[in-house]
Amino acid sequence: MTKTLLAQQPPSYYAAGIHEVIRVAEILAIGEALEQALALLQGGDVVAIPTETVYGLAADATNGIGVARIFEAKGRPRFNPLIAHVADMAMAERIAVFDPLSKKLAQAFWPGPLTLVLPQRPGNGIHPLVTAGLDTIALRMPRGFGGDLIAKLGRPLAAPSANSSGRISATTAQAVAADLGARIKLVVDGGATPVGLESTIVKAEGQGLRLLRPGGIAAEEIEAAIGMELLRGGGVGVEAPGMLASHYAPAAAMRLNAGAVGKDEALLGFGGQRAEGWRNAAAFLNLSVSGDLREAASNLFAYMQELDSSGARTIAVEKIPVDGLGEAINDRLARAAAPRDNARPTT
Template sequence: MDKSPRPSPANSRLAQQPTSYYAASICEVTRVAEILAVGEALERALALLQGGDVVAIPTETVYGLAGDATNGIGVARIFEAKGRPRFNPLIAHVADMAMAERIAVFDPLSRKLAQAFWPGPLTLVLPQRPGNGIHPLVTAGLDTIALRMPRGFGGDLIAKLGRPLAAPSANSSGKISATTAQAVMADLGDSIRLVVDGGATPVGLESTIVKAEGERLRLLRPGGVAAEDIEAVVGAELLRGHKAGIEAPGMLASHYAPGAAVRLNAGNVEEGEALLAFGDRRAEGWRRAVASLNLSVSGDLREAASNLFAYMQELDRSGARTIAVETIPFDGLGEAINDRLSRAAAPRDNIQPTP
């Protein structure tokens, strides 16, 4: 690993010609991550993105590993840093509706959702507009694209760049999503150049993903916008389940996984296990846990969602071979929490899309 001093924004290393990597258009650059606060990071992040590099940025959901969605080198570096399977598509993030309209074709139902929830933690899967300039790696060969409009620093950065950003969660593929800059550093600090520190992310779960199918909407991934809130806007119940194959990001069966095994709906705690608790009633034998954290003592699902990934990471560091998870209700954001937990508990060699 490179032990050279951390580069400064003025460092000339960005202008160096790096050695060839695994394809003619992709180059290997020595990366030594630095952390900059959001108020100091915009120009530095912009320079890296314009140079075909990647930047870890805060969003309202989780931290994202961002690259220019129109630049094949930048997009390839996202896959490289994450170790992400090439058949798993990425979400493209936009600054405004004008940018979104240049990329995708909106049906009336999707437009209504964009007006209600953008900017925010909702991703829409839409038909691609021909000639939109999005690199094929972003969509994994699909004729649709997943679009989201983030708040805060991400939106400002995209507007300044003038192009959409592809930005999956800033963590190694299949591992726990990062909700703090420090978690990004611990995982990807040796693989990227810059982490923008915006503090802990307020939502703490990835975005909800939906797709219009005629006059109905299908929920492809529960997330930061509760299904009930979407149903209230469209006046109809969301369809559940999906076709065979991957239609959108985050649909791998095994995903968001810690190093420890995960045991769900635990009514008891076995010797040597860590406990991920919820609410004010404990699983039998909870005092045996080598470590214990409560997602929300009061049973608040929004608080639980914001704590989920950080607490899983902390329990994973306890050395326990298994994390026992108490039962969490499915209403509201509980659906998204249980989705992430079920993927974390899936067999680790299962990289097929969920049925």
């Protein structure tokens, strides 16, 4: 008999007392958190904050101690750069040099889930740990609490996703606390993030723009805004956050485009057509019963976390279309399924 998990509920093992999560971080609602978050950032500490994409682990991007604490809390490879988040275009232009195409995109999509990789402006004050030694910087302008916090601080925030490095990105304050609660002091609770996927990342190259990472804004929307197709492929090395081959991974192994469900596998579904044997899955969640890619994107990380908590050794994933936001969803799933040495053991 398949156990259908409800994403808004904690995994069943909490109630059973099988596993205890020690939470040190304080969780405060947005309306109560601004001053405490600001004090931590000014003191060189980190704060987990909600954005429209996923929760971010933020530090003052000009403070080396704070940025180092991001890497420490996440266990993140030092060569993986971070996104710097800004409050407005004036702050962005003090940090980076904008070409006409990138400026056009900023005007069209900021604030929002778009990250632009741009040449750094000399003397911008950004700590080298943020850019991992690159001469470029990834910039984004978030909506809501993140933007307000940056404006109050007066300096950009480095803020990768608020999760252990390589693991599933957090889309609720509770998911952040369960993962990083023993390593950080404050999680700002803004509810479930509306987009549920990290930002789309693009970089100007010559007279065109290259898609480095699909994300919360579909490539087609960007192409419509600039009147040309995005370049794809051809990049060398890690040019921006989220480009490691293995990333966003649960402890369980992942199997994509599944037409059937194997023994002891959990199933991540999409739409109305089920994989063969789905009723016998160890656990089942459907990203979107109606086949809505935006709903699927919003649910992706939370549902992966829920299925991972079921104890299944493998999560089988039904086929998901690659058009629109499906491109970003499939990108995250491919990285989650990439070979790694830390999948859930078989014994």
